[in-house]
Every structure is written in structure tokens, then in C-alpha cells.
Amino acid sequence: MAVATAMAPDAGGQAPVSRGFSGRPRDRSVGDRLPPGQYLVHDFPVLSAGPTPYVPLDRWDFSVLAVDGSPLARWRWDEFRALPEETVTCDVHCVTKWSKLDMQWRGVSLDVILEGLDVDTAHVMAFADGGYTTNLPVGDATDGQAWIATGYDGHDLEAEHGGPARLLVPHLYFWKSAKWIRGLQLLERDKPGFWEGLGYNNYGDPWREQRYWGD
Amino acid sequence: MARTTVLGRLSWRVATVSSRAPETSRAVTLVLDVPDWPGHRPGQHVDVRLTAEDGYQAERSYSIASAPGDPALALTVERLDDGEVSPWLTTVAAPGDVFELRGPVGGYFVWDGSEADPVLLVGGGSGVVPLMAMARHRARQAIPTRMRLLYSARSEQDLLYRSELDGLAAGDDGFDVVYALTRATPPGWTGYDRRVDGAMLADVSFPERHTSPAFVCGPTPFVEAVANSLVLLGHPPGRVKTERFGPTGGGS
Amino acid sequence: MTSASALDGNALGGPLGELFTFDITSAVATCAGCGRRSPGAAWVVFVDAPGIVARCAQCERVQLRLVNDGTGRTWVDLSGIETLEIAAPRGGA
Numbered sequence: 001m002a003v004a005t006a007m008a009p010d011a012g013g014q015a016p017v018s019r020g021f022s023g024r025p026r027d028r029s030v031g032d033r034l035p036p037g038q039y040l041v042h043d044f045p046v047l048s049a050g051p052t053p054y055v056p057l058d059r060w061d062f063s064v065l066a067v068d069g070s071p072l073a074r075w076r077w078d079e080f081r082a083l084p085e086e087t088v089t090c091d092v093h094c095v096t097k098w099s100k101l102d103m104q105w106r107g108v109s110l111d112v113i114l115e116g117l118d119v120d121t122a123h124v125m126a127f128a129d130g131g132y133t134t135n136l137p138v139g140d141a142t143d144g145q146a147w148i149a150t151g152y153d154g155h156d157l158e159a160e161h162g163g164p165a166r167l168l169v170p171h172l173y174f175w176k177s178a179k180w181i182r183g184l185q186l187l188e189r190d191k192p193g194f195w196e197g198l199g200y201n202n203y204g205d206p207w208r209e210q211r212y213w214g215d
Numbered sequence: 216m217a218r219t220t221v222l223g224r225l226s227w228r229v230a231t232v233s234s235r236a237p238e239t240s241r242a243v244t245l246v247l248d249v250p251d252w253p254g255h256r257p258g259q260h261v262d263v264r265l266t267a268e269d270g271y272q273a274e275r276s277y278s279i280a281s282a283p284g285d286p287a288l289a290l291t292v293e294r295l296d297d298g299e300v301s302p303w304l305t306t307v308a309a310p311g312d313v314f315e316l317r318g319p320v321g322g323y324f325v326w327d328g329s330e331a332d333p334v335l336l337v338g339g340g341s342g343v344v345p346l347m348a349m350a351r352h353r354a355r356q357a358i359p360t361r362m363r364l365l366y367s368a369r370s371e372q373d374l375l376y377r378s379e380l381d382g383l384a385a386g387d388d389g390f391d392v393v394y395a396l397t398r399a400t401p402p403g404w405t406g407y408d409r410r411v412d413g414a415m416l417a418d419v420s421f422p423e424r425h426t427s428p429a430f431v432c433g434p435t436p437f438v439e440a441v442a443n444s445l446v447l448l449g450h451p452p453g454r455v456k457t458e459r460f461g462p463t464g465g466g467s
Numbered sequence: 468m469t470s471a472s473a474l475d476g477n478a479l480g481g482p483l484g485e486l487f488t489f490d491i492t493s494a495v496a497t498c499a500g501c502g503r504r505s506p507g508a509a510w511v512v513f514v515d516a517p518g519i520v521a522r523c524a525q526c527e528r529v530q531l532r533l534v535n536d537g538t539g540r541t542w543v544d545l546s547g548i549e550t551l552e553i554a555a556p557r558g559g560a
Contacts, residue, residue, distance in 0.1 A: 015266040016229055018314045020307045022267045023299055047515035050522060050529075051473065095517055131529065175517055195517050199534040199542035212536040225484030262481035276478060320480035322490035323508035435473060456508070459475045 030101065033091065035206035038099040044161065045098055049194065052159050053129035053180050060164060062148065063183035064117055072117050072186075077164070081150070083108045088147055090170035092177075093206040104154070105168055107147030113184075114142065123190040126167050129180040134193035135202070136169065136176060141184075145171055148181060173204040173211070227264060230316040232308050233287065238375050242293040242341070243305040244280060249288055249316060255279050257352040258325040258345045258430065258458075261290065261318035265300055275300040278344040278432070278458075279319065282351035283327075291375060293341040324430065324458045328353060332427040333361035335420060335450075337411065337441050339433025340368060342460060346432060347376055353390060354383055361389040365419045367411050367437070370399040393419055411437070413444040420448055428454045435459040476510040476521060482533055486541060489553045491531075499549040500528035507531075523547070 026039035034040065057077040064073045075083070088105045125135050140146070149168040150157055157163035162179025169176045175195050196202050201210040209215060230247045237243050260278045281289035294305040308314070326334060326349045336346040343366050353362055368374050380392045394406035395415060407415055421427050429450050431441045438459045445455050476492050483491040492508040503525040510521040510530055518534035530547040545551075 015227070015264070015272065015315055016313050017268055018265040018303065018308075019312050021265040021273075021303045021314075023265075023271050023273050026271065046472075047517070048472075049513055049515075049518070049520040050527065051511070096515075130527075195534070198518060198532050198544055199536050199540065200517060212538070212540075213542075224486065224488060225481060260477070260480075276481065317481050317484070320484055321477050321492045321508070322480075323492035323506050324477055457475060458477045458508075459473065461474050462472045 033101055034099055035093055036209045037211075038093055038097055038206065041098040041100055044100060045094070045096075046160050047094070047096065048160075048179070049132060050130045054159060055129060055164070055180075057164060061182065062113075062165065064113065065183060065185040067121060067186050067188045069185065073113070080108070080148075080165070083112055085150075086147065088149070088168065088170075090168075092170055092174050095173040095175055095200065095204070095206075095211050103152055105147065105149045106151035107149035107168055109144065110141050110146040110148065110184075111144065113148065119186060121186040121188060123187040125185045125187050125191070125193060126176075126178045126181055127183055127185060128166075128178045129182055132178055132180070132194050134167075134176050134178050135187065135190060135196055136172075137190075137203075140169065140172065145169065171205070173201075173206050175200065176204055225317050225320065227315040227317050229313055230263075230288075232310050232312045234310055235308060238291055239373055241305070241373070242291055242375055244289050244291045245304065245308060246281075247288045247290065247316070252288055253319070254283055255288070255319035256322070256325045256327050257282060257349040259319040259321045259348075260345065260458075261288075261316050261320060263290075263300060263304070264315040264317070265303055266315070273299045276320070277304075278341075279348055280344050280351075282348055282355045284355045285351070291341070291344045291347075324432070324456050326352075326428070326430060328356060328358035328360055330428070331360055333363070333421045333423055334427060335424075335429040335445075336362065336364040337416070337429065337431045337433075337445075338364065338366050339411070339437035339441075340373070340460075341375070342431075342433025342437070342458070343368075343375055344432075345458065346430060347380075349430070350380070350383060350390065354386075357388075359389055361421065363390075363419055363421070364392045365395065365411065365415070366392060367395040367397060367433070369397055371396060371401050371404075411441055411444075413447065416441065416444050417448055420445070420450070424448060424450050426451070426454070428456065430456050430458075432458040433460060435461055472513075474512045474514055476507040476512055478512050478514055479507060479510070479519065479521060479531070479533075482519060482535070486543065493554060495552040496530060497549040497551075498523040498526060498528060498530060499547050501526035502549075518542075 028039050060077045062075050063071050091101045093099045127133050147168045148165050150165050167178040167181045199213050201215050230249045233248045234246045260276050262276050264274045266272050277290045280291040292304045295301045338346045384391045397410045400408045431438050438457050442455050442457050446452050480492045497504050511524050513520045521531040532544040534542040
């Protein structure tokens with residue numbers, strides 16, 4: 001259950017500027033490669049809603065679950081790494097306004113994962129270690145738009161960045177690219193995930209600046 | 216008309232720097248002018264928000280260093296090299312500069328001398344700041360309750376408030392301070408020369424540890440290790456109050 | 468549960484102080500998961516955006532979540548807390 005409260009904006013209006021403060025280096029000069037409101041970073045910020053989970057690879061698995069929770073497919077780590085992988089070069093846009101361009105990810109396309117499965121619903125919920133969830137239309141998870149990524153920039157994905165495997169859906173805000181993903185559950189009806197149920201936009205298109213509920 | 220306290224919601228207000236003074240090579244104390252400041256309790260903190268010309272904002276928390284009775288509100292900030300707010304506060308902020316401030320915050324990590332039990336304070340790095348507010352309050356109000364501060368820092372040059380703490384301890388009024396330097400000690404050093412551990416905490420804990428309060432503040436791993444050790448030594452878990460500053464030990 | 472980068476519930480005092488007139492850090496919460504009673508200050512707190520998440524130090528279950536959407540709207544989820552015990556406010560600052 002979530003409770004929304006409306007707060008009146010500060011009567012004074014603008015916050016006072018602190019002379020000489022500019023914050024971390026923020027580059028907006030890459031023209032039309034940045035969605036509205038974003039700035040470029042050159043590091044890779046770590047933002048988490050909980051402690052970093054550490055799952056031994058011999059206990060890791062990835063599942064696709066039907067609407068009733070029954071497994072449609074399941075891979076252990078060695079089986080998963082045997083699936084065909086791609087290199088994906090993409091830009092990443094976080095709702096907290098940082099963007100990182102031309103990241104090179106290594107991952108398995110969701111088209112490969114869902115191939116041959118009876119995906120008869122329009123929505124899916126990604127679920128991860130630590131209880132994090134995020135929802136997606138199936139149409140945004142297929143046709144070369146989404147991957148389960150196990151590495152980037154030439155190395156394995158570290159735990160703090162979502163390793164051993166995270167979802168990668170670069171055309172949406174990066175909160176949809178769930179860290180520590182363990183599976184996808186088909187949804188009979190769309191329902192909001194961890195952040196979507198607490199004020200964030202249900203879809204999250206950075207190019208239409210769909211950050212929050214109602215945007 | 217008697218002054219009443221309005222228990223309303225916290226909101227951001229504008230603070231103006233009235234003076235700055237270096238404490239160490241990395242830390243600065245800023246004395247602030249905050250109109251209608253309601254006062255605070257020792258151990259509380261404030262949230263600081265900076266706004267850039269383009270509207271970008273960054274927000275961090277800093278413990279209040281001054282005692283409630285002091286003439287002005289003071290914060291002691293340690294500069295973190297890769298920080299976003301602390302470099303501005305420690306190297307740019309000058310008298311007349313402004314930023315936003317919200318507080319005082321917190322009713323848990325507070326010691327105001329209302330109990331007579333001897334109190335143990337354990338601070339790591341900039342975690343000593345809220346503990347200093349408690350020590351200053353004790354001195355200002357001449358509270359006789361015994362208080363001991365175990366203060367861990369990397370080297371003598373990193374110790375905040377050194378001469379003031381030694382002065383309070385020399386007063387022989389029930390306050391004492393024990394230093395632990397973890398990386399480098401000067402010649403003739405008589406304090407501890409290692410990281411805080413269970414044996415050290417056993418040395419500094421009061422005989423009344425089974426009932427007396429303890430306050431632990433500093434980087435998260437430091438706080439967790441110390442708090443666990445204190446509980447193992449017999450301090451009641453509910454009486455060991457902690458404030459974690461995150462991985463780097465202070466607002467960045 | 469430890470996480471080197473985590474803060475504790477003391478960090479919630481400011482953001483929640485804008486919403487509630489009581490002090491969350493000294494309020495005693497009962498975890499809806501494991502039943503642990505602890506002051507809000509003892510929660511393990513992650514303050515990185517997209518939002519603030521406070522977890523039970525014993526069982527990790529989310530106690531409280533908060534999102535400020537930057538347009539003046541705040542969303543709060545308290546469903547991880549079974550009950551909150553709030554002491555009478557202290558007279559004076």
C-alpha cells in the first residue's frame with residue numbers, strides 16, 4: 001500500500017544559488033544524444049535500494065514464469081552462459097539525470113530467452129534478488145530491445161552494478177534495467193513494480209521525459 | 216509573551232556563513248547565521264542543500280558541532296576529495312555565502328545530560344563531531360555526569376578539536392578523552408596506536424556498562440564493528456546508539 | 468545485514484521531518500515481516516535516488532520508501548511497518 005501526499009511548493013519560489021557551486025562535472029554538450037533534462041557522466045554511478053546481494057553462481061538461476069508462477073523455462077549459470085550472446089552498444093539514461101553514452105554490454109537477448117515459449121500476455125514483471133521488481137510491456141522486451149547482461153566494457157558485471165546478471169532495456173530509464181535479475185514473470189494484467197508503484201512512471205521513456213507518475 | 220515552540224514540519228531555510236575556521240588540513244568549522252533558528256539538542260544534525268546556477272542541487276547531512284547554548288550554530292565539515300558538497304563547504308564557502316539548511320534533525324542520537332548514568336562516546340574520524348556537541352554541552356551546563364570519549368583518527372594531524380578536548384579533560388570534572396591513532400603516531404605518543412577493537416573498548420567501558428548509554432558515530436563499517444563489540448562486552452543493545460556516516464565517514 | 472555504503476535511519480529525519488510532525492528516528496517501529504521492534508534510527512537506509520528505502524536491520528524487509536518527485540509531490544509507502552509507537556514530543560527545542 002502506498003500513500004501519496006501532495007505538498008505545496010515553497011512559497012518563496014527559487015532556491016538561493018550558492019556562489020561557486022557547480023557540483024560534479026556535468027556535460028550537456030553532446031547535443032541531441034541526450035534526452036531532455038539529462039547530463040553526461042563519465043563514471044558509472046552506483047544507486048541501490050538495498051544491500052548488494054551475493055549469490056554463488058552454483059545457486060544462481062534464471063526463470064521465465066507463467067502467469068500462475070509455474071516455470072516455463074529455467075537456466076542455471078553454466079546453461080545461461082552457453083546461450084548465444086551479443087555485444088550491445090547503447091546509451092544509458094538514469095531517471096536521476098545522469099546519462100552514459102556508448103556503453104558496450106555483453107548479454108543474451110530476451111528474444112533468445114523467450115524463443116519457443118508461449119508468451120501469451122502483454123506484460124511481464126522482472127524480478128530480482130533483494131525483492132526488486134519492475135514491469136515492462138512484452139512489446140518493449142522483445143524485437144532486439146532487451147537483454148540479460150553479464151558484462152560491460154570488456155569485463156564481467158560487478159555485483160555492485162547488478163552482477164552476475166542484470167536486465168538491460170536501454171530505451172527506457174535505467175531503473176527498468178533491473179540489477180540482480182533472476183527471472184521474468186508473465187502478467188495477466190499490468191501491475192507496477194518497485195518504483196512504478198511509488199510515484200515513478202509506469203513506462204519510463206526518457207525521450208518523452210516520463211520520469212514520474214502522470215508525466 | 217512567552218516563547219512557544221511550534222512543532223511543525225521541517226522545511227528548508229537559508230543559512231549565511233558568518234565565519235570559517237580551519238580545524239585540520241581537511242576540516243573546516245563554519246559558523247552560521249540562520250534567522251529564527253529554533254535551537255538544537257546535542258547530537259542532532261542538519262541537512263545542507265546547495266543549488267548551482269543551472270538549478271542542479273546536491274544535498275548532504277552534517278552533524279552540528281556547537282552546543283545548544285553557544286551563540287551561533289556551527290558545523291564542522293571534512294573535505295572528501297571526490298565529494299560534491301564538502302569541497303564547496305570547506306574550500307569555497309566564505310563569510311556572506313549562502314546555502315539552504317533543514318533541521319535540527321533527529322531525536323534518537325541525542326545526549327542532553329538528563330540521565331545520570333556515565334556515558335561512553337566512540338567516534339571515528341568526522342564521527343567525533345556530534346559527540347563534540349555533547350561534550351561541549353556537558354561543559355557549558357556543568358553537568359557532572361561522567362563522560363568518556365574514545366576518538367579514533369588516522370594520525371595526530373587528523374584529530375579535530377585536540378586542544379579543546381585536552382582542555383576539557385584536564386578540568387578533572389568527570390570528562391576524559393582517549394585517542395586511538397590508526398596509521399601514524401608521533402614520538403612519545405601515549406594513546407592507542409591501533410584500530411579500535413574489543414580489548415580497547417573493554418578498557419574504556421565504564422564498570423556500569425550494563426546500564427549506561429553509549430553513542431557511536433563514524434563510517435558505517437566502524438560503527439557496526441564498534442557497536443557489535445560493545446554489545447558483546449555487556450552494553451545493552453538498546454542503550455548503544457549509533458549514527459552511520461556511510462562508507463566515507465562523512466557527508467561527501 | 469551489513470552494507471558498507473548504507474546509512475541508518477538518522478538520515479530519514481530530514482526528509483520525513485518535512486512530512487510528519489513526529490520524529491521518525493526515535494519512533495519505535497514493529498517490522499511487518501519479522502516483528503522486530505526498533506527505533507527508526509536503527510533501520511538500514513539507502514538514500515540514493517530514485518528514492519529512499521529503509522530496511523529492517525534484522526530481516527532486510529523494506530520498512531519505508533519515499534520518493535520526492537521534484538514537483539512538490541511526495542510518495543510514501545509505510546506498508547513494511549506493522550505499527551509505529553510515537554513518544555510525546557519533548558517540550559522545547
